[in-house]
Amino acid sequence: MSVPLSILDLAPVSAGSTPQQALRNTVELAQRAEEWGYHRYWLAEHHFVAVASSSSITLIGLVAAATSRIRVGSAAVQVGHHTSASIVEAFGTIDALYPGRLDLGLGRSGHRRAQFGSEPSHPKVGRPVVDTVTGRTRIVDGVVVPPPFEPGRIVDRTKFLASVHALQQQGAQPPEFSDQVDEVLALLDGTYTTPDGVALHAVPGEGAQVQVWLFGSSGGASAQVAGSLGLPFAANYHVSPGTSLEAVEAYRAAFRPSRYLSEPYVVVSADVVVAPDDATARHRASTYGHWVHSIRSGAGAVEYIDPDTATPLTADQRRLVDDRLATQFVGSPATVVERLSALRRVTGADELLVTSVTHDHEQRLESHRLLADAWGLSSAKAA
Template sequence: MSIPLSVLDLAPVSAGSTPQQALRNTVELAQRAEEWGYHRFWLAEHHFAAVASSSSTTLIGLVAAATSRIRVGSGAVQAGHHTAASVVEAFGTIDALYPGRLDLGLGRSGHRRAKFGPSGAGGTAGSTTGGAAGDEVRVRDGVVIPPPFDFGSLAGKERYLAQDRALYQPGAEPVAFTEYVDQVRALLDGTYRTPEGVELHAVPGERARVQLWLFGTSAGESAQLAGRLGLPFAVAYHTVPATALDAVDAYRAAFRPSVELAEPYVVVSADVVVAEDDETARHLASTYGHWVHSIRAEGGAKPVLDPATAPPLSPEQHRVVRDRLLTQFVGSPSTVVERLEALRRATGADELLITSVTHDHKARLASHRLLAEAWGLREAAAA
């Protein structure tokens, strides 16, 4: 039987549309994803961009209310922008009304950085002069591994600094990520103590039936910490494909059995556009590069352009987004399934996390439906 598929959504705003409509689209996608047999529906947190998932925890509650079975969660909470207590209390509140369906994913995004670069899960820093650090593209067991993107000469640095200032309380400094995860775990299991030994209890939140996840993009701290703690791990191949497979290897190497897991559990993300035939899918996906370029080189995601009217990428723009275009999964159901199967084999993924960005919401719905049918999600659920 094929492994489960899940959905990661950002509530992208399309050119000519509104954030309000993007949120309605996300709720509808979650309802259809549940109907089509997807296992989870996760929301990504992004700020000051043309995506409507900035208050992702609020949106998680709305999606949970609009669905009945599918697991709902964060992919991921940007840990640097929230205290551990605020996150546990928020998820505890949703779990109190929709118990046993929540996934609490934590990413290192939002922690202050000594230099600009990818900000953990779903990093948004970029450069107009950056690009692939070399031209070599490797293929591992059928999976494209592009060279790392070079964020060395960030344009619009002032904008990123302004965003940081707007998201942090004056003088606030996020705790180290490992300590942050420890705080979340202690608040959830009722063992939290301040450095002075004072007991604190999250109400609601303590004993909430949420599943804790860590997100990562490389073989660094997040992958190793998830392994040492015996937590499930989500790897963002769709944003940082150059190091995603290294992250999987590091997680497995560090894994120690825990109360949560006896064996490693890995989810790997992929950016996907499926249509009835390859040509149509390529047309629908043709403005994805423009969208990624706006993230990397223009200070944040801009509205998704209409492929019927958008100009082609310039050679310089294409260079900035080349790694993401090479690793997008675009085509007919059979074409995409074949490539996703290669990703599953290369990573040993226990689950694949599908994200899709198109201008036309109906096309995005159709993409997820066609993939679910080709993957056999309903048949697997019925078995």
């Protein structure tokens, strides 16, 4: 039996459109995803770029209101930009009205100012899944595993660092990621006390029926904390394909049974564009490289451009994004199902999380619908 499929959405803004329309598109896609049998609908948090999911928790509430069964959540809240109390109170507010449907995903993105402001470095733990002699891309049982992308290759970090500064109060320093995860869990459980020993209770928030997830791209802190606490874990293959297998391995190695889970539970993400045939899918996905290049050049995600009018990337531009192009799942339903099945097999994923970005919203809807049909979600839902 195939594993469940879920959707990750950034509410991308297409060239010639508006953030307002992107948000309407997100709500429509969530409603269709529920009809088509997807298991979860997760929203990503990004700031000062051409995606409309910057206030992801607000959007989660709107999507929950517009749907009735599908689980809705964050992928992920950038905890370095939020206090633990604000996160729990916000999710508690939504859960009060739509109980038992929320996934509270936590990620380290807001903690990475030092990483992007310094020389590139490899993860301190775990081993990269890469040919260390040649540095070349490997194929692992049908899954493309490129060399890890070094943050130091980002051309201009000025905007990123300015964004981090704008998202934090002057002089504020986020706590260690593991400490903040502990705070969130304690606030949900009603066991939180300040360093001075004062008990505080989140209202709403305490006792909320939310499932806490951790997200990670390598075998570092996120994977190890998720494993040690016995929480479910999401590995970001669509962002960091060179280190995601390492992340899954590190999570499973660190896993300890808990009141949350008796055994590891892993979701692995993939960037997908499905169309009726391979050639059409390749055309619809042909400006994905331009989008990734805008991120890695330092400009951040720009409006998603139309493949009918776009000029090809230069050789230098392609070199900066080759790993992401090689690991995008593009093609007919049969082609994409075959590749996703390989990813599930190699990672042992309990669930797959797909994200699809196209310039045309109707084509994005079609991509998710075709995949749902080919994966058997409709028949599984009926059963």
